[in-house]
Amino acid sequence: MPITCLLESAFKWLFLGSLVLLAVSYWQKDDLPAPETFDRGRLQAPIQTPTDREPFTVRVRDQEYRIEPKAEYVLDGVVVSYSNADAIKNIWHHKSWKDFLNLRDLCVVWGENVASGVYRDMRFRNDSWTCWASWSDPAVTARFKSNALSNNHLLTDDRSVKAALMSAEPGDQIRFKGVLAEYVNAGNGYARGTSLTREDTGNGACETIYLDEFEVLHKANLSVRRLFGFATWMAVITGIGFLIMLPIAPVRVRRRI
Known part of the structure; x- marks a missing residue:
């Protein structure tokens, strides 16, 4: 598999994972402590x-x-x-x-x-x-x-x-x-x-x-807020990476046997 396809796939899954992490940390970062x-x-x-x-x-x-x-x-x-x-x-x-x-x-x-x-x-x-x-x-x-x-x-x-x-x-x-x-x-x-x-x-x-x-x-919630900041940057970087690789990676055609 060409390296461009591997990069496209890696950026896509990292982007989706960072969105999940972003959503979870967003809802927890402002919880009021005991x-x-x-x-x-x-x-x-x-x-x-x-x-x-x-x-x-x-x-x-x-x-x-x-x-x-x-x-x-x-x-x-x-x-x-x-x-x-x-x-x-x-x-x-x-x-x-x-x-x-x-x-x-x-x-x-x-x-x-x-x-x-x-x-x-x-x-x-x-x-x-x-x-x-x-x-x-x-x-x-x-x-x-x-x-x-x-x-x-x-x-x-x-x-x-x-x-x-x-x-x-x-x-x-x-x-x-x-x-x-x-x-x-x-x-x-x-x-x-x-x-x-x-x-x-x-x-x-x-x-x-x-x-x-x-x-x-x-x-x-210092650790959660740091996680939110990390997830925000990850979403931005991997999202940009995916958009860059999308038109570069060759089209993959599924063949029927």
Whole structure:
């Protein structure tokens, strides 16, 4: 059998195998770990204290934002879902609002919601404004503490802080520090406020934080995520290899006897 036929066949089966591996690892990489995975001593309620910081301005992509600090804020928690401002579903962040400062929303749990493991019996998802939590087991209603979950609009114009922020994934234990703040785009008047309590719900209950620091303390499902990355590259490389070899390999005709 010509070498080109062997290569075509090898690329094809490797491509199909990498697709299977990709699918399996995709569905497992964002599984939320068990409570004992985390350093629960650090997962207490967020710390909010008065601030003496004066309003300041930052400039991002030719847009100027005025930021008005409201309180110093430190949060340790576990990420359960997120929404990136540059995602296709959030196109109005950039196109309509010209908001290049709010890079990402993270939905985070802490305290009793982590200690009890109730988060593993729930489903979480983010849209451009809100973190949605749902469950099918009625017992979850009594176990879940709404004041131990927050959706955080996270702002930064610092490259290193941005890199750390964008590396966070569901199941990761994180810590960030900054100021709860209101901000406005001086050019178009687009503004966003912030909650100053963990006891509110609904519209306006999200925290808006201008970040000073962001750290991922513990990465969840590290081996599965590495496998997902490997499978992604394997699918790309073997898929390209198969497409290249397909027209090169000679046509194989099955003969009838």
